[in-house]
């Protein structure tokens with residue numbers, strides 16, 4: 001029973017969990033050479049040092065009349081604007097440490113959004129060339145951001161003929177670019193364990209800020225990097241936190257029937273390699289409309305202009321609020337800023353076009 005997971009006692013009655021002072025990194029090998037150190041100095045100074053250590057704030061107004069606490073991890077404070085800055089830096093850093101990339105390499109990745117932007121920023125710092133493979137659904141704003149950071153944007157115009165999906169077509173394009181560019185590297189965010197490891201740190205920051213006293217973590221899912229990283233940290237540090245995975249209706253990660261989704265960020269059209277059964281204690285599926293309501297409610301109640309998946313976690317907490325015990329501590333990871341959704345979630349004509357006039361009025 002999903003609900004039964006929410007019957008545990010709140011953390012105030014528990015002892016503080018063990019916490020390591022710092023999350024250990026997997027390998028250090030190639031960082032010892034002077035060339036590597038010079039090249040990687042961008043990771044230890046300048047803008048990339050501001051990735052992570054994002055604020056955790058208490059949300060006091062988002063739900064009135066609840067007797068549990070909600071804390072928000074504000075990943076929009078990362079310099080590229082999202083939680084994906086963390087895996088972007090960590091995947092490149094470790095690819096370099098493992099000798100998979102070196103100066104002069106071209107990084108190729110399929111991403112229409114936040115990971116691409118995080119990679120573009122890190123590649124600019126590190127002097128690497130990024131080719132970001134996108135499809136026609138990518139917003140013009142994201143394309144402009146990618147190009148501003150110096151990335152080459154490669155637009156796949158035709159979906160995969162077999163499935164009608166753009167994702168396989170984008171992956172095929174990535175593969176053909178890798179074949180044709182001699183020194184090229186694909187991060188493979190859906191399968192890369194350095195995506196997961198980046199989020200040991202995310203969870204470490206949340207757990208440390210709350211002194212280990214966290215009962216529920218609400219975490220949206222796409223590649224499952226955040227979910228798995230937080231889950232691994234919780235297990236390895238014997239925390240009693242339950243994880244609520246928040247997925248989009250129509251996303252197949254947790255076995256829902258594949259369906260059309262309008263809001264980018266969370267959800268996936270295929271099960272990521274990083275997914276494993278049991279990472280979550282329960283999963284809540286959230287519709288596009290629930291996300292929009294969640295985003296507007298977060299904005300009006302807390303003055304936080306956040307992206308679609310942040311609305312999704314707020315909607316998931318709303319769905320589960322009557323099952324959360326009194327005194328419990330909950331944390332929600334708010335993955336990105338709302339500016340990239342101004343033309344959609346925060347534009348009345350877009351909401352009306354996709355959901356109708358009555359829904360638009362209900363929102364206002």
Ligand SMILES: Cc1ncc(COP(=O)(O)O)c(C=O)c1O
Pocket residue numbers: 082084113114115220221222223224225226227264265266267307308309310335336
């Ligand atoms: C806004 C937003 N929310 C949620 C996610 C899902 O995070 P993850 O890929 O770690 O599962 C992403 C991933 O790109 C995202 O951009």
